[in-house]
Amino acid sequence: MYTKNINTHLIEIQDYFKAAISVDCVIFGFDENELKVLLIESDLKEFKGKWSLLGDIMHPDEDIETAAYRVLRERTGLDGVYMEQVQAFGGINRHPAGRVITIAYYSLVNIQHVELKTHSNELHWHAVKDIRQMAFDHKEILGTCLERLQHKVIEQPVGFNLLPKKFSLRELQNLYEAILDVKLDRRNFRKKFFAMDYLIDLNEEEQEVRHRPAKLYKFNQEKFDKQHKKSLGF
Amino acid sequence: MYTKNINTHLIEIQDYFKAAISVDCVIFGFDENELKVLLIESDLKEFKGKWSLLGDIMHPDEDIETAAYRVLRERTGLDGVYMEQVQAFGGINRHPAGRVITIAYYSLVNIQHVELKTHSNELHWHAVKDIRQMAFDHKEILGTCLERLQHKVIEQPVGFNLLPKKFSLRELQNLYEAILDVKLDRRNFRKKFFAMDYLIDLNEEEQEVRHRPAKLYKFNQEKFDKQHKKSLGF
DNA sequence: ACAAAAGTGTTTGACATACACCCATGC
DNA sequence: GCATGGGTGTATGTCAAACACTTTTGT
Numbered sequence: 001m002y003t004k005n006i007n008t009h010l011i012e013i014q015d016y017f018k019a020a021i022s023v024d025c026v027i028f029g030f031d032e033n034e035l036k037v038l039l040i041e042s043d044l045k046e047f048k049g050k051w052s053l054l055g056d057i058m059h060p061d062e063d064i065e066t067a068a069y070r071v072l073r074e075r076t077g078l079d080g081v082y083m084e085q086v087q088a089f090g091g092i093n094r095h096p097a098g099r100v101i102t103i104a105y106y107s108l109v110n111i112q113h114v115e116l117k118t119h120s121n122e123l124h125w126h127a128v129k130d131i132r133q134m135a136f137d138h139k140e141i142l143g144t145c146l147e148r149l150q151h152k153v154i155e156q157p158v159g160f161n162l163l164p165k166k167f168s169l170r171e172l173q174n175l176y177e178a179i180l181d182v183k184l185d186r187r188n189f190r191k192k193f194f195a196m197d198y199l200i201d202l203n204e205e206e207q208e209v210r211h212r213p214a215k216l217y218k219f220n221q222e223k224f225d226k227q228h229k230k231s232l233g234f
Numbered sequence: 235m236y237t238k239n240i241n242t243h244l245i246e247i248q249d250y251f252k253a254a255i256s257v258d259c260v261i262f263g264f265d266e267n268e269l270k271v272l273l274i275e276s277d278l279k280e281f282k283g284k285w286s287l288l289g290d291i292m293h294p295d296e297d298i299e300t301a302a303y304r305v306l307r308e309r310t311g312l313d314g315v316y317m318e319q320v321q322a323f324g325g326i327n328r329h330p331a332g333r334v335i336t337i338a339y340y341s342l343v344n345i346q347h348v349e350l351k352t353h354s355n356e357l358h359w360h361a362v363k364d365i366r367q368m369a370f371d372h373k374e375i376l377g378t379c380l381e382r383l384q385h386k387v388i389e390q391p392v393g394f395n396l397l398p399k400k401f402s403l404r405e406l407q408n409l410y411e412a413i414l415d416v417k418l419d420r421r422n423f424r425k426k427f428f429a430m431d432y433l434i435d436l437n438e439e440e441q442e443v444r445h446r447p448a449k450l451y452k453f454n455q456e457k458f459d460k461q462h463k464k465s466l467g468f
Numbered sequence: 469a470c471a472a473a474a475g476t477g478t479t480t481g482a483c484a485t486a487c488a489c490c491c492a493t494g495c
Numbered sequence: 496g497c498a499t500g501g502g503t504g505t506a507t508g509t510c511a512a513a514c515a516c517t518t519t520t521g522t
Contacts, residue, residue, distance in 0.1 A: 064324035088322045088337045090298035103322045211499040212492035445472040446519035
């Protein structure tokens with residue numbers, strides 16, 4: 001028995017250059033105390049009326065991550081935001097047009113910074129927990145990305161990317177409760193974040209609330225980056 | 235500005251079906267108290283004498299995971315072993331033959347069960363920590379897979395897949411020390427595993443050691459599966 | 469008897485959990 | 496003054512870390 005191997009035998013490859021690669025972006029936002037995701041209405045007849053992730057075919061001259069950032073930029077106008085590759089999805093019949101393998105990314109954006117392009121009125125933010133059906137295998141992709149985010153957010157303070165620069169501890173807690181779908185104890189939550197020591201007290205307060213205003217903080221990104229570099233052994 | 239989107243606009247896709255998808259398997263084994271990985275010598279002129287992961291082009295009629303299992307089976311004769319997708323690698327020039335996106339998997343095998351095929355004398359087990367250079371971007375892929383394994387092994391007891399059915403606690407500890415590249419306290423390690431309660435005492439002992447023989451255990455896979463199902467909400 | 473590794477318990481500190489009251493503001 | 500959420504501390508349990516001596520076997 002002879003085993004073909006792309007890494008050792010080149011000649012036979014050309015027959016195989018027939019697949020398409022796409023990227024699909026799970027763009028998370030946070031608003032009204034809910035985790036949201038940006039979706040577009042599919043206009044494929046196969047998925048009429050269903051919602052779809054934002055994706056595109058990867059161009060021949062860009063690498064995968066570049067394609068994912070391009071999709072994000074084209075749809076939200078944002079650049080340089082938090083993004084992480086999750087995994088590839090490649091079921092044989094996942095796309096009606098042929099064999100399309102998609103690489104899923106999720107990104108965390110400040111929903112206030114997103115200005116939906118005027119030509120994109122078919123774009124909408126959806127509460128993640130209310131989503132029932134989606135086009136393609138996008139429900140599965142969304143589920144996998146959400147799980148990854150849940151894991152990530154308890155390991156590293158990436159949640160700040162979903163918040164405005166200035167935020168109260170209540171907002172931060174609401175965020176974590178929305179992502180993890182749990183209720184958290186307020187005092188213990190505060191203790192944990194103060195102990196982490198990534199919060200900078202801005203000596204400002206909430207405005208226009210009809211109760212005692214909360215103090216505002218910002219995330220100490222520089223300190224986090226520095227400490228994280230260290231832990232990576234640089 | 236108009237944004238092409240594979241999920242909504244089909245007509246333009248055909249131009250893009252020109253990429254190849256491959257799978258690359260990081261096949262981990264454990265022997266002589268070292269974490270090993272199964273590699274093949276590359277015979278591409280570009281990578282003469284360099285070592286390469288085991289991979290192959292995905293066939294048009296199989297999904298990605300099937301392709302990965304096929305590579306594993308063809309190279310090791312093994313089936314149904316532990317495997318996990320890690321992520322896609324798709325740098326523009328990562329493959330000399332053209333645009334090849336590869337999906338990386340790692341798998342954990344009992345190295346004693348692997349019978350290297352006779353036609354595969356170019357296959358060798360390498361100690362992970364001794365590997366310097368590899369063909370393609372395989373060093374990066376290996377590194378990413380190792381990190382994923384390190385994460386996984388502290389969350390779930392997947393390490394058993396690397397050991398013989400019967401093992402001593404010393405072997406188990408050596409395994410964890412090799413994977414995580416740390417020294418562990420023997421008493422705390424034993425405590426932790428006994429507390430997990432996934433070890434079945436076989437009432438057998440090591441043979442032919444020139445010191446007090448250790449007791450042998452096996453992993454209670456059924457119990458683990460049952461508890462894990464529960465935690466997934468089934 | 470000696471070498472070599474197996475086996476075992478206790479103490480300590482750190483961290484997560486649970487829980488209730490006073491405070492500042494707008495109305 | 497009342498409704499609303501902001502802000503705080505303590506007690507308890509759980510878990511990880513540190514640490515040294517006895518036991519069993521082969522030679």
